[in-house]
Amino acid sequence: MSLVVYLAAVVFGMSAVLLYRPSTVVRNPLNLSTCVAIVLGSLVFVCAAPPTLSAVNSLTGTPNFGAPLTYGMLSAYSCSMLVLLINWRGGPRPLVRRLVLRSIAAYGLLVLAIVVLFALSDADTERLRDLDTYYANTPFMREMILLYLAGHSAAMLAVCLVCLKWAREVTGLLRTGLRLILLGVLLDLAGFQLTKYTAVVARWSDHDLDFLSTDVAPPMASLGALVCSAGFVLPRLVPPVRAQWQARRDHRRLAPLWTLVRSASTAPRPPAARWQLPQARLQWREVSIHDALLSLAPYFDHGVRERVRDAALRMGRSPHEARLQAEAAMLADAARRAAAREEPPETGRSYRLHATEVPGPSGLVELARALDRLPPAPAAPEGAVPPPMAGTMAQPEEPHVA
Template sequence: MQQGVTFYIATAALGAVLLVKLPSLVRGWRSPLVRTVNAMILLHCAGFFFAAPPTVTVVNRLSGVSNFSALLVHCILCAYACTCLALMENWRGDKAGRHHTRWRVRVWIVGHCLVVMAVIVCFVLGDVPDERPTDFDTYYANAPFIGEMLVFYLSSNVVAAGGATVVCWRWSRNIRKEIRTNGSATADGWLRASLYVLGAGFLSHFISGSLKLLAIAARWNGRNWDVLNDLVCEYAPLGAMIVTLGFLLPVFGPWLTERLVKPGRTYLALAPLMRVVRPSVTSGTDSLALTTPWYADPEQRLVNRMTNIQDWLLQLRPYCAEAIRELAHREAVQKGACRPDAVAAGLAAMLRAAADARARSTPADEGESRRAAHALRSAETEYGDLMVRVSRALQPRCQSHRRGAVPMSGARRPPT
């Protein structure tokens, strides 16, 4: 019963992946790659469903043929191996070699159709009177024609899983080279992680098929290594879960980066700026700030923090002095800072001095504050990540130059 639960959990997980990818199938059904990916997930899901011991019993009773479910599962697994190889070919295919790719895919399809026909013929010629829901492979390993049938379908699965593993690792290595050459890209990074996970999942399928072949070979030599078959039946759904995760990573990974990771990192990076421009509690203006509920997502937290910072900057405007900004900007340029960092350093020095002047209740000259406000608006228009750069410039020197600081590229000011 426990094995049946694990098989059904794997079926549900793969079914969820299929539902997630269904819109892409509808949009790109003309693409051989899209059709192959969805067919592979569907066959993988069907294989686990019909391999579950409770389903095996029901199928055998409905068909009236002893161990008919074993034949059905073996044919599904052969078709799954064919889709894995076809997926490899479509991945490796390009526009220049599209004709050759189609030809190789057709060769794999024809070859596996012959394997399925051989499996069916061997099953018809063989004799399997005893129903074996979990140990069919090892129990009938020495039966005439059934042993050959097992070798046919297991060999196709092992070859397909091994080939898919090699392709995943090679493709991930090529993506790694492209990222190093052209710069980091979020989508390529998630695709690379997906390929690593898929490679691990296909490797588990390769190991499972190899262990089954070892158990069958042991039966041929008069030994009992059925524990290998039991081990495969127990942990086979784990490989399906790994493959499921591999298909989900490129679908939800970029969304997680854009909706959770980037807003969260920008939210934390703005903390030094918020502490500087935030008015004191005794002034009473802090009570007008937006409050963020505990259940808010990172995007909402970032929007609220940016809104509060903009409001506090307006309150700090009368205390800003353009002369301080210009002096700090020139010093940053003399030290070799790039133009965006020099602009941020000037604004950071101006805002820190303005916060100190507000604490002493000594406003700056009106002309100075007007020019400072104009410089701030111009810088915000020119640099989308200005506030994050200013916040980084306001950090203590030991933190701002610490290796591994939050990268500023890609940070954008959300609408307020």
């Protein structure tokens, strides 16, 4: 059971690491309150594990000292959830600050009451797993147990109400995240708190339902925490993962265009480029391709472009498709001329490719697809230097030394 609790603490705490960078947490109250709530939730699981309770009791020399520590930590976590909701809702900063201070003051008094009640109680027998039911009828301990459960229940019910309201007002991943948080809180309410209440009340009537508190409540609380952590992480983690995946696809789609123009690019290759994330690799490839297009611009033959464009229009292609096909043919011809070190054609006018008119890699991807669909070049007469195939770059011949 302790392994499950520790695992829940690790996963719950790791969600804060996945969500935010330390440099951006402090500047944003919402990010800060989210991280504090996640960290406190993970600490609750660490403190509640029997090995931790035993170690705390041994270090302090006080039997069951881990109980007020755990219950105080749980109350702090409940308070952090309310503060998170207040910051999430937003509003005028003075009002938000006032509500946050009131929540901290209320749960601060709750923690103080837990400590005072424990100090007044007679709890000399160490109980690591069944303290709530063992001391359910003990004066002051009984009140302490009910107090920490009531404080936690109030915060979780508030979270439920807010998640239900907001889930109807938002869409997409945020709605999915809210529903997961709501599910995690419901698991906590029904699987942890309700079972705790039931086991404690059963003790009051001389019934033994201790297994609900010792065997059912801890794994249900762990499961609820895991689901909550998924709700926190999903809306923030999925978009960057999607962006990296899309960048990887665009990087691969640009391969035909990059193969054609790479020898004309003068952009320096970044260090350790192979170990960079897809977005960084795509950005470098975009910059390098644009640099190569500038180098090849003087070799653009507008006669080639116009002939291919007119032929594509006669075949029923749309003006946009005809333009892309014509630009791909003109670029392949320019790459051949540059590789053969021919003189640039006398065009007397400049031309801007469609790929340089649109932001992002979409225009370059369209040009790469058009290059990939170009028909193969016709066979050259014997003894002539053949032009490069579409999507390839002819390399200059090595000089012959007599």
